[in-house]
Amino acid sequence: MLKISNLQARTTKEKQSILKGIDLSVKSGEIHAIMGPNGSGKSTLCKTLMGHPRYEVTGGSAKFNGEDLLKISPDKRAKLGIFLGFQNPVEVPGVTLGSFLRISKNTRTKESTNPVKFFKEVETVAKNLKIKPSFLDHSLNEGSSGGEKKRAEILQMSILKPKLIILDEIDSGLDIDALKTVAKEINRFFKENSPAIILVTHYQRILNHISPHFVHIMSEGRIIKSGGVKLAEKLEKEGYKNFIK
Amino acid sequence: MELGSPKGLTKQLVEDISRRKNEPEWMLKYRLEAFEVFSKTPLPKWGDDLSEIDFKDLCYYVKPKDKIKTSWEAEKDSFGGTGAQFESEVIYHSLQKELAEKGVIFESTESALQKYPEIFKKHFGTVVPLNDNKFAALNSAAWSGGSFVYIPKNTKVDLPLQAYFRINTQKMGQFERTLIIADEGAQVHYMEGCTAYSCPTESLHAAVVEIIAKKGAKIQYTTIQNWSKNIYNLVTKRAHAHKDAHVSWLDCNLGSKLTMKYPAIFLKETGASGEIQSLAFAGKGQHQDAGAKIFHMAPKTTSKIVSKSISKDGGKNTYRGVLKVDKGCKGTKSHVSCNALLLDNKSISNTYPLIRVEEDEVSVAHEATVSRIEESQLFYLMSRGLSKEEAVSSIVNGFANPIIKQLPMDYALELNRLLELEIE
Ligand SMILES: Nc1ncnc2c1ncn2[C@@H]1O[C@H](COP(=O)(O)OP(=O)(O)OP(=O)(O)O)[C@@H](O)[C@H]1O
Ligand SMILES: [Mg+2]
Numbered sequence: 001m002l003k004i005s006n007l008q009a010r011t012t013k014e015k016q017s018i019l020k021g022i023d024l025s026v027k028s029g030e031i032h033a034i035m036g037p038n039g040s041g042k043s044t045l046c047k048t049l050m051g052h053p054r055y056e057v058t059g060g061s062a063k064f065n066g067e068d069l070l071k072i073s074p075d076k077r078a079k080l081g082i083f084l085g086f087q088n089p090v091e092v093p094g095v096t097l098g099s100f101l102r103i104s105k106n107t108r109t110k111e112s113t114n115p116v117k118f119f120k121e122v123e124t125v126a127k128n129l130k131i132k133p134s135f136l137d138h139s140l141n142e143g144s145s146g147g148e149k150k151r152a153e154i155l156q157m158s159i160l161k162p163k164l165i166i167l168d169e170i171d172s173g174l175d176i177d178a179l180k181t182v183a184k185e186i187n188r189f190f191k192e193n194s195p196a197i198i199l200v201t202h203y204q205r206i207l208n209h210i211s212p213h214f215v216h217i218m219s220e221g222r223i224i225k226s227g228g229v230k231l232a233e234k235l236e237k238e239g240y241k242n243f244i245k
Numbered sequence: 246m247e248l249g250s251p252k253g254l255t256k257q258l259v260e261d262i263s264r265r266k267n268e269p270e271w272m273l274k275y276r277l278e279a280f281e282v283f284s285k286t287p288l289p290k291w292g293d294d295l296s297e298i299d300f301k302d303l304c305y306y307v308k309p310k311d312k313i314k315t316s317w318e319a320e321k322d323s324f325g326g327t328g329a330q331f332e333s334e335v336i337y338h339s340l341q342k343e344l345a346e347k348g349v350i351f352e353s354t355e356s357a358l359q360k361y362p363e364i365f366k367k368h369f370g371t372v373v374p375l376n377d378n379k380f381a382a383l384n385s386a387a388w389s390g391g392s393f394v395y396i397p398k399n400t401k402v403d404l405p406l407q408a409y410f411r412i413n414t415q416k417m418g419q420f421e422r423t424l425i426i427a428d429e430g431a432q433v434h435y436m437e438g439c440t441a442y443s444c445p446t447e448s449l450h451a452a453v454v455e456i457i458a459k460k461g462a463k464i465q466y467t468t469i470q471n472w473s474k475n476i477y478n479l480v481t482k483r484a485h486a487h488k489d490a491h492v493s494w495l496d497c498n499l500g501s502k503l504t505m506k507y508p509a510i511f512l513k514e515t516g517a518s519g520e521i522q523s524l525a526f527a528g529k530g531q532h533q534d535a536g537a538k539i540f541h542m543a544p545k546t547t548s549k550i551v552s553k554s555i556s557k558d559g560g561k562n563t564y565r566g567v568l569k570v571d572k573g574c575k576g577t578k579s580h581v582s583c584n585a586l587l588l589d590n591k592s593i594s595n596t597y598p599l600i601r602v603e604e605d606e607v608s609v610a611h612e613a614t615v616s617r618i619e620e621s622q623l624f625y626l627m628s629r630g631l632s633k634e635e636a637v638s639s640i641v642n643g644f645a646n647p648i649i650k651q652l653p654m655d656y657a658l659e660l661n662r663l664l665e666l667e668i669e
Contacts, residue, residue, distance in 0.1 A: 075628075092625070095642070095643035103635070
């Protein structure tokens, strides 16, 4: 489904090289965890895959079901079925979460969605995520707590039904109970829709709830080691020092 | 001379307008005095260049070609066609019976002058004196059309009273005059929509609106203006709020070449409160010089000003505000907030807030922000499938929403649609 080969990217303005050759293949029904120290380039990889203008690709390729992702704008990537859950979701004053869900959903389907059915679905997922209905009338991420923002990201994911889900530190900012709630919803969605998931995280904790099929360790713009769940456990115990020279 | 007057305003034409409207002597005198003031008063030196207005080349009076009758709750034709004012003269909705029986008056200003001479004379020109500014003087001399509203004591009108103003003739000046009086404890919401379609040449709109809210009365005045982009829109709007009365102006300004409009509220007695909220859009070649003026003239008065402006393609928005608190007005509260959104680097936003507080025991706050659409916002919205245009449009709507959501549903939808067309 997603095939990244030798992907290299730098910042558009300063021309600072960040991704130095990433290779990664992800299939439907697979969960890949990416771990790595601060500043190793995890968020940059996520944003480059989504097409953030702040980064420019200097080499390599990224294909989604054979289609060259790097040539198309972020909205087209979204329409192909790629979803990025942000490490820091952006505030958009005045646009309510509820109306935004409808606007973004309508970009996917030709025929406009049945409002009653749509609202039912939103209500159900919101309930799964313990989001109060009144929160849907709240401006998108504006003044929301860290945990509220992350839950709103997952709500959008479930409603938009993407095929490739990239979650950048979805666990940061969540308390223990919220983490369980969010993980449960991700697992439900995964079971029912069998998407591909890339899960960027610093902590073993979320992997206790969502079990990845693969774990990759990133350092200085490269994936330096890949393995199974055991790798994450080892990392939790020993830290990065044994992996990074 | 059914179709219109010759170009240019002269003493003779003023007399002619008055005679044709069959006005009492005092109104003729009033017009003539205003004409003198208008002729002598120079153009204002602040604001923007008005020297392009050729007063001699304008048409000052046009008789309506079509008479359109609609019901009180007239359906509207996207701010355009039907309704109260067609060109200069007002064609009035027949008043809902039970309201008429209660003594509510909703008439064209000229027919109110004929039918209710006492109440008319008692209030006309008491809020905006004819020598207030050049354009108020012009209006006082040449006025035609506009609404007259009177709500008797303790009467509440639930549905908004609506009027539509439109300029159809080129090089036409439009000078409607509106007077709204809410007697003690009365409540009313008045809405006006303004449009002018594709005038090939510049036109002038110089209206005067006077509002009087007596003890405990509540008046809301809502304007949605979408003049075509060669119209000078120079409007004087002012309200008096008496004891415990509340006046609220809600002003949405799109279109026009230059708008100069600063709705004002005089909080004249204890407990009075006022609110001035505005939304302005300026695109290429447009300048919205708008603002708000509040005068706290009594203790325990409160006010709120919210100004939001959007500039695009080199468009210019200016906020010009006055907030005055007189000595002795203890317990006054006021909050002013001005937010500007710039859609590109060519566009301009200026803020000139004048705040003069002569009393210590007050709470006055002012905040102003200028924001741009951020790359991170665009990326976030696009990552959910919105095209760049849709993302910009969502951000603009979100910015404008606190004002737009206060409008009745169909007006809100229409305004959103107009904004979308502008930023496309
Ligand atoms: N737009 C940018 N301009 C300049 N430098 C950038 C930019 N984006 C990222 N960087 C730099 O690139 C490196 C990688 O950043 P990135 O955010 O991808 O790291 P990360 O692995 O996600 O870190 P964390 O675990 O802290 O989230 C950092 O050194 C960062 O400072
Ligand atoms: Mg990161």
